[in-house]
Amino acid sequence: MTEFGTRYFADWTGHTLYHTSGEKIGHVEELWTDDRQGHPTWLTVRTGLFGTHDSLVPVQGVRPRDDGDLETTYPKDLIKDAPRVTPDPTAQGRHIDESEEQRLYRHYQVPQQAEHARETTGRDISGPTTDDAMTRSEERLRVGTEQRERGRARLRKYVVTETEQVQVPVTREEVRVEREPITDANRGQAMDGPAISEEEHEVVLREERPVVATEAVPVERVRLAKEEVQDTETVAGEVRKEHIEADTDRDRRA
Template identity: 60%
Template sequence: MTSIMERITHWNGREVRDQHGDKIGTVEQVWTTDDTRPDWLSVNTGLFGLRQSFLPVQGLTEGPGGDLRTPYTKEQVKDAPNVDPDGGLDATEVQRLYRHYGNLGSAHGTTTRDRTDHRADDAMTRSEEHLRVGTQDREAGRARLRKYVVTDTEQVDVPVRREELRVEREPITETNRREAMTGPAISEAEHEVTLHEERPVVDREAVPVERVRLAKEQVTDTETVSGQVRKEHIDTEGATDRNHRR
């Protein structure tokens, strides 16, 4: 049966993805406390892989494509406490990592590459929580264009022309005498004149008047969010804190 140590020797250079399948980085090195229990992976993350983040081996599984899957999110791995990968992990750094990842069920001791005993100094690390704030897109509403027909009444003044009769009389002169003397001297006669007038004619035609479309634009508002964070405080007993003298 292949031991876990024999299997993880092939993990260097493997891609590591989070629970959603997002790539976190590639494995730089496996960190162990002894030859039977690997504890941490250092993973190249950040822009161009120039940053190393520590990731627990616990919970890692191998995907079908040979990549490694971790139950932790990409953001959680990248936000892990900064640790110098050129040296060993001392007990304080290990505890910081355990706290960041939720203690992993238990806290093992010091983890190193060369299994050298790196003893913790007599300092105590104080930690505090900070809010991580981001944004998430969500649907805020929908709009649509709908065209419908309404009936209005328009009034238009239309100039129209008509013919009217007027009686014109002219005396007999030498100029019109010949025309006046034609026909019988005494007789009955009728003369009919046709009158014309214009009437308004109404017709309809559809004329395009404008184009209407919906356009989206981005506006930026500021919203205030709040949340509770925890801070560790360190009290001293039997010693004077020179940094806080009155």
């Protein structure tokens, strides 16, 4: 596989590659074109914190975005963990060894290219040269997760007026009449004043009454806390599968 571009794919280099979820993966550096088929099958994307890690990504599944950049169905972690490939320095141009390419196919679970038709060749009824076997392929669902806003929660404080009843002990003064006989001890006080007269004597009575006032005191702290709840959801998608049937001329005559 030699490194060069075609007119259709030439503008891909220098653009940013994203996952279909919107996560940024890295910048496209090079395109790798198949010697026999003549179109790019791999691209090099530069990832890492400082852009020092190069990974090969299948062109299959890559498509342009509306903003001119690219997106792929392969997640970032899968791309960063792809086998490292060392180009063959003895070959004309830069080449990927076939065994390394097969490791990449297996890593990305891409159907391998029938060993590039190195086995017995023949011609099937549709015309192209092929070997003596068919490759049956099928699509499989790639399931992942993405973060989205589910909703928002707020704390709101408001004032409610309520009536409380509290039992408050109170005291009051009441008057009662006390009579005492004249004795030697109080005779002097009893004889002080005129013998016969009219007069009034006043006593001030006091009592306690409840007094109500309010004060604000802190009673508790309230905050919103988030927690993750693990759940399972069932997703469905349509996949295509190839089926192979065998028939013979005898079956057709029947």
